[in-house]
Amino acid sequence: MMPSYFFAHGAPSIVLEDNEYTKLLKQFKDHTPKPKAIVLFSAHWEEAVQTVGAAATYETIYDFGGFQDELYQMTYPAQSDRSLVEQIQNLFTKHGVENARNETRGLDHGAWAVLKLLYPGADIPVIALSVNRYLSNEQQYQIGKALAELREQDVLIIGSGGTVHNLSALNWRSEEIDEWAEQFDNWIQSKLELWDAEALFQYRELAPHAQEAVPTSEHFIPLLLAMGTGDANRNAKLLHRSYQYGNLSLSCWQFN
Template sequence: MIPSFFMAHGAPSLALEHNDYTALLKNFAAGYPKPRAIVLFSAHWESREQQVSASSAPYETIYDFSGFQPELYQVQYPASGEPELAKEIQALFQQEQIPASLDSVRGLDHGAWVLLHLMYPAADIPVIALSVNRHLSNAEQYRIGKALSSLREKDILIIGSGGTVHNLRRLEWGASQTTDWAAQFDGWLEEKLNAWDLDSLFQYEQLAPYAKEAVPTPEHFIPLLLAMGTGDANRTASLMHRSYQYGNLSLSCWKFA
């Protein structure tokens, strides 16, 4: 069974950077069998009802940001979708009474292509993008991920793309050390993930130190719960990488096997 992953996508410029985290992403394909398809929840696609990309044509690359270096706007990720898999995913959601709609128009936002450009630069693996809904409870987010757990038995790679500490208002440009509150939040999170402590994780807003600083809005945290839900059968979490940019923008990768 192929593992699923939560991966931070950082700032869009990550696609052009060379550091320990991008090295992990670039070497990812060498460590695992090539997946038949990739299913990715992106923090940058929000909707009230679960959306599933169902295009068969190559995706448009969406540049949903501004003010970055010109070469970033030249990056293309023309992966194709797989409509039959999209329908299968919709059916899995419907089996669990999770409303889901197919979308055949939207391209890939930077929450998807920044990671995939580094991991699979040939763009030769079908991609199904999925939206997130910040209006659901944390338990419901986990349940959405759990509904897709059977895909892992079909050589399909599931990724939740977001960030555990993602507060753009609190970034410290030029900082050489990690902000203490970010490290404390991620330390608490590591403990609860390793223990698969769902009761605490579902109440992280009340229980985790500096939760409001680390997660001012939930859309980047939600993909962690979605990816974790896909690993409910075995409940084994492994921290593959954690570093920070700008003092507190976390670059972390969790594996759920």
């Protein structure tokens, strides 16, 4: 069964960087069987109804400003897969998840920056999926769980976001890690490894520094979505964690 993953996508410039985290992403394909397709939830696509991307060939969305000129020249012309789009919508409907289809939206940087590091050839079908910050954390988990059977079909499911993502707290020149960010991530790690879903659903009330780490939830949601896909076996493994700019968390979780 194909594992599913949560990848932090950091700043858009991550696609140009050479560090331990980007090395892990670049080498990912060397240690993972090539998937039949990739299903990716991006923190940067928010909709009130769970939406499934179905563009024949995705355009590249540059949903950021002030970064290197090179980024605005990059493209990731992945194609969708009509039959898989229909299967995903059927699974959502079966599990009571209201859903819709979008045949025009491209890939935002939460999707293409990660995919360009993982599979730079853009030769694997991609199904982009939205997130909805107004659902409960348990509902997020259930949305992921609804897609779990795709893993048996060699479909790679990815949640792209960030556990500690507070742009107003970043220190662009800092090489020190803020203690509050580590404390929050340590708490998240302990609950994931125990598969304490109930505690994770209440992370805002229970986790230290939750409000500072997660001022808005759209970047945290993909972690719960990816976790939900692993509900059958309930095995979470941290593959990497590091920080940029004081507290921007770069982490990778594998769910078996």
